Amino acid sequence: MAVFQRTLWRLTSGVLGVTCLVLMATLGILLKNGSGCCFCQEKWIGYQCNCYFISNEKKTWAESRDFCASQNSTLFQLKNMDELQPFIKYLRNFYWIGLAYSDKHHAWMWEDGSAFSKDLFPLTKDLYPGNCIMFNAPKTVLNVPCTDEKFYICEQLLRCCLVQKGGQ
Template sequence: MKELSQTTRWRLISGTLGVMCLLLMATLGILLKFYIEPTSFPGLNIEPQKGSDCCSCPEKWVGYRCNCYFLSGEVKTWEGSRSFCVSQNSSLLQLQNRDELAFMQFSEQFYWIGLSYNEERGAWLWEDGSAPSWDLFSSLETPDPKNCIVYEPMKSAVDEPCKTENHYICKQQRI
């Protein structure tokens, strides 16, 4: 009789500990869901801003080096992407340097950026009218002026027909 009650006691203790463990794991999962963003972009490696509060970004945007970036989960044409960014008080990404998107170094998707051919000026220009630094795009040979540019962060850029649907990156400068 004594052995039976001791076995029952251990079963009760182990059951209680198991339930507590499940509750702690569920709580941790809920906390991570609310405090870690974004979770839908493979290869994203976000470094928090240290000693600075310059990155106050809208929900679902990534703050990095005092800029805010929106990485689309959906695909649109270049013009559709541009319109979406404008509706968010931003523009398609205008790269400043090669490591600007270092937090996306393992991304393997191509994204529309804000570079297109301006027929009036006969040149490739960013949306703000400035000329790109072509050393940003080591793999881009001679792009077709009828196309727009898609960019794979930290790797390469290619030109594609602007009507093709791709993911896109919007940028809000916070400086």
């Protein structure tokens, strides 16, 4: 009887040990594959499938765009007013956004090439096409030279949202 109990104990502890190893390996793989995917970087604000960075240093429009690109993001592109809700309380200044005049299309275009919707906020006719657009909530825009140094907002799409929504 004692031999049987020792054998059963060894078998049970062996099975539990192997199970523990398999679970730890699975957890390690899941953590490795998901690392950095569904979380915003430090100092970024997360909302739905995006992360936003509100700068506290000033740069030109081009420098702001380049900084955002170095963070795998773009200058903020406002798709709807609801998108402002998570960080509207932090907007104390005017900020560069990804809206600039396209000489090719003779229209204001977002950095990704999509057309600007006039429903978002009004762009007056007196805007100088050589300038860039700055934004402050709720719907205030300024048209200033792109070489001026101003604050900026970067926007980054979370990759895991693409996977969860069936994208690539």
